[in-house]
């Protein structure tokens with residue numbers, strides 16, 4: 001079976017994990033700091049906070065942005081449920097701004113319309129779908145004018161760049177950026193996430209929230225009489241000044257992620273080549289076209305095609321089954337989040353997002369990962385050519 005995505009693990013990864021197991025530091029050790037430094041320096045941000053998953057990162061970012069009861073978070077309807085669930089975790093309201101059909105990213109015009117209707121928005125979460133950065137030049141001022149904090153969902157976009165060539169996550173357009181290291185992502189930690197920011201206050205807040213809300217670095221303490229003896233800090237003393245979480249990542253995961261990070265450019269280069277080969281092959285296809293362009297700036301997380309199933313005289317369900325019969329696994333990214341039962345029960349109506357619905361009717365994710373061979377890719381292309389006519 002050719003999966004739609006898969007991690008690449010080699011001896012260097014295994015050795016790195018074994019070395020950590022022998023080191024005595026399984027968690028809260030130096031590998032966590034080192035991984036944070038890798039991502040911070042790579043994207044060009046001032047600070048990075050590693051967490052147990054991208055979802056945990058979004059949860060903490062929503063708190064840091066002030067989302068909560070009576071306050072809303074706007075994201076794209078074409079995303080993984082985690083992007084909007086962050087609002088629900090903190091008792092806030094999730095809202096959606098429809099996608100631009102040409103990019104499958106949040107449409108700046110739809111965001112403006114959403115913000116005109118809702119005055120209580122604290123966070124805007126643009127999702128760099130498939131690794132393609134959103135139009136942040138347009139989204140930035142719209143969100144800021146509404147007083148909302150921008151949290152980029154860059155789960156797909158490690159290695160992606162803005163049109164000016166600088167890296168996603170550098171804080172140019174967003175107060176916080178979240179990356180994910182789930183196995184199908186650019187690099188794998190098993191599970192894991194990272195938040196980058198240039199704001200020191202937010203950085204310190206995220207450090208506390210990641211670990212139960214307990215003071216970190218030189219945070220001021222509230223109950224000074226408990227904190228000191230003879231004018232010196234008591235070595236055992238710590239304070240939980242707000243409710244935080246246990247969202248720490250382990251050194252084992254970070255060791256794997258660092259080993260993977262060393263080959264990030266190699267991974268991205270292969271994905272870029274595969275994407276160019278798909279694009280060339282699909283240029284003269286009938287009833288099937290790539291869902292996104294702007295390949296030069298994308299992080300190439302997934303390869304999505306849009307298929308006119310009616311014209312091709314098939315259905316997506318049948319095509320996916322037929323592909324499986326030829327050893328090819330395909331997927332759909334994503335079911336529009338407002339269609340999910342939890343969101344319908346909140347009063348969402350999927351037809352309010354016509355671009356998302358039209359995209360969803362046509363979308364299919366086909367295999368894209370580092371180890372996909374040219375021969376396997378030709379098999380995918382040839383099979384699609386035969387099945388989608």
Ligand SMILES: Cc1ncc(COP(=O)(O)O)c(C=O)c1O
Nearest residue numbers: 053054055080082155180181182
């Ligand atoms: C767009 C998007 N946002 C958020 C997440 C959540 O990341 P994680 O799986 O690391 O919690 C994912 C992961 O699949 C994702 O694709």
